[in-house]
Amino acid sequence: MAGTALRGRLTWQEATVAEVITETATARTIELSVPDWAGHKAGQHLDVRLTAEDGYSAERSYSIASAPGEPVAITVQRLEDGEVSPYLTDDLRPGDELELRGPIGGYFIWDGEPEPVLLLAGGSGVVPLRAMLRHRQRIVSSTPARLVYSARSLADVIYRSELDGYGTEVIYTLTKQQPPGWTGHVGRVNAALLGEVAWLPDQHPIAFVCGPTAFVEAVAEGLVMLGYPPGRVKTERFGGAGG
């Protein structure tokens, strides 16, 4: 039940939609006003619960898209057969209320450490990595960072207009469709691409890999083959299903 806060427990709380931003044809960033928000770290997520009038409820976990210190925001990719995401992307309006709990997660977070950071995103897996890039910019960190972003097409790239502004190298690879004259990478992230863009293991880099399960498995394995210790390859999978 929302509102029955027990000290130290993770409780459901009411949030109000402050703004809905169109990122792509199917992705929306939802900025939320959460009165009792405890503050979050870059890479954490939150759970959203929707309850129908008949009492049926559905929960989904979403990465937080905003940096620590910024208002809470999530970016939601609409899944055609989804139960929750179409409501969030298509129906939600400023002023609407949502139930959420968070922040959640201590494993997939970046706290401003100085070792070089390699961010690898598959599709909407870019969301927690964007929070990390924003955090890096806000704390004026000099940590070297690179983002590798695999998307189906340029039109599917979330945050495209802002990613170049974070002062980090962004390497795109487009898997399904490339615009005329595209000179960037094509196809899935493979060993050759990783070998080209990854920080050398002797620089003690840390990698954050987020995306569909197949993407994460392939990229994490590729980084370990390059000599990254498994403990320095942080992974977060959102499957192919969900909703």
Next chain:
Amino acid sequence: MVVDLTALDGNAIGGLLYEVFGKEMTTAVGVCAHCGSRRQAAEAVVYLRAPGTVVRCRDCSGLLMVFTRYREMVCVDLTGLSDLAV
């Protein structure tokens, strides 16, 4: 091992684990009772679509934890873990 591409990982149940254990658990280290592998909860293989939430070992696929919800109660089976540093 064969990786099921619909499987998620322990990050996906961070909220559920927090609800059950009362604290952040994705970095808690568990020991698989089947193969002895030690890993953080975030690294486990998680199936949300099974009846209940099923958590398996990333190394041997052995069953680590099962969570089922009945009304306001969460039923937890941890017999697949020989240790969990809560």
